Amino acid sequence: MSTAGRVSVVVPTRDRPTLLRAALAALRAQHHPGGVEVLVVFDQSAPDAALAGGDDRYRVRVLGNDRTPGLAGARNTGILAATGDLVAFCDDDDVWLPGKLAAQTAALAADPGAELVCTGIRVRYADHTTDRTLADTRVPLAALLRDRLTTLHPSTFLFRRDALVDGIGLVDETIPGSYAEDYELLLRAARRTPVRNLPTPLVEVRWHAQSFFTARWRTISAALRWLLDRYPEFDSVPRGTARLRGQIAFAEAAAGNRRAALRWAARTVRAAAAEPRAYLALAVASGVVGPDRLLRLLHRRGRGI
Template identity: 30%
Template sequence: MPKVSIVIPAYNAMVYLPTTLDTVFKQTFTDFEVLIINDGSSDKIVDWVASLTDARIRLINQENQGLTGAHNTGVIQAQGEYIAFLDADDLWEPSKLEKQVNCLDKNPEVGLVDTWVMLIDEDGVSTGTVLKTNAEGNVWQQIIQCPTVVCGSSPLVRKICFQELGLFDPEMGGSSDWDMWIRIASRYNFALIKEPLTLYRQHRSSMSKNCDRVFKENQAVIEKTFKSVPPELQNLKQRAYALVYLYLAWRALDNRNYEQAVYYRQQAYINDPKVIYSKSGLSQQFAITLTRFFGSSGLDGVRNISRTLRRNILALIS
């Protein structure tokens, strides 16, 4: 049996999937199987996989069930002791699996090991932004307020976690992964590799413009979670909502919807005023002010300058 099962959901993903799979086969850790879940694609994925000669690849075809359904199919079919999830357009650095496997092997109390995440653009070029978290150990109280696993392609999880806690909940929609990580954190510690070993591709076209839907999905997770949170921690529920609203205000700015961004920021303040004085909250106030006076193009200009500076800094230190 392979040590690791890599689950790659694929829905009409052939534009990026070959490059993504290439980073899998460049891993320094090689004891794995690759489960490509063809989630009702209409492209040539079946013919393409048939042309591959690596025996570690398995193609699993199913009618379209969405990302949650594809993840659950992968978990059910996985033969490995550990399960990694990889979106069909994201990439891995070569040492990712090796470092995560070593961590789980040495720390039986850990159920999930995460990594830092580098954002890349549609062409695979780094934006210079590294998403860093310091969430490790007993992260349950932290993760019920805000997702600490920021990219679905970054965690490596013990399969026993799913055997004990169940599959991803389709009722949670696009937030089913947050719900799953909360459930794992209620029983296991988390570990963290503090290196950007996961490359998270950003698409202008895929950025959700339906903030109301995103809110409802996050709301479903919060309400489900806090049904079992002890009374002394129920005050964290309002903070969880405030952080969701703060996130949605950023999404609204990305969608060039100034009025919606202001509304969500106001809701964040109503739920927990402290969040708008955080680093993210203060940066957001600057972005909203910039948009108010100079429009979305002004904000885009500042962001482009910032990204260029970050790329240059990373190039100097790498």
């Protein structure tokens, strides 16, 4: 499939009109000879038809999520409506940096076997920015089982559309709360062929101060347990197993489920005694520090749990 044809960019959105317009302005500034089609998918909110329009070089289409409510269903609505040879993702609060699309299409053209190409990111949190890049230009499944590699952010994803729809498959809409749906999609893509990576920050990812409610932490725990059940490959990668178990322990601690947090922290240490998330979970479960404060400290350094 040609990399010079149209690129379709799927932008799920919900109640963030100002950030959305900034994201769209950055997409308009990209240059691609085949033209850019942007599919803005409104999830659980009324579509803004005023955003639609454009020309052969850059056109915006406005859709409502007609699948499962949530991020996964919104992404799939856009993927299935896309007319481009290539499909990209961009979250409504992120901004593509100049040259992003040109660099990725060139990478796909140079590597006909690649199905997905990602880039590094620039994390913005409050008034701090941190560049996060990965030196490896090809990322196999084993690397993604060991580490989430958050530099491979969904707003950097660019797929060959036929590989995504007919091979890798759509975003899984059964994941609780659509949490980590991007990571699961990466795992599926890497099962087929290594993910191509450009070690340059080409997307500004905006992290926001937020407080998760108990129900959200429970959803996160359920989604991570879903991942462990769905991917038996984790059983052979202690470091990856410990990472997910530690995240579950932290989520349970943040939700106030002290006994579950202690149980998952113990399971984490059994898999990898040096996994720091186990000890962060214990600190939260014991009341030494609150989960929101820990997240703020990590986010200022461009990192998360």
